[in-house]
Amino acid sequence: MIALLVFWVFVDPDSAADTVQDIGALLREGAESVITFFTSLV
Known part of the structure; x- marks a missing residue:
């Protein structure tokens, strides 16, 4: 999973960001x- 994320950042950093x-x-x-x-409940 982490390897896929690192690969994605290297291949298409704009899309990842x-x-x-x-x-x-x-x-x-x-x-x-x-x-x-929760604020509206009070």
């Missing part, structure tokens, strides 16, 4: 949604 940024944005939005949910 975009994917990591998209995953980060998705996680951030999910965390903000959970925070908003």
Whole structure:
């Protein structure tokens, strides 16, 4: 698995970086949604 990721970074670094940024944005939005949910309960 790690070898595949390293290969992907060497072959297409722009695509790999975009994917990591998209995953980060998705996680951030999910965390903000959970925070908003719990804040609205109080």
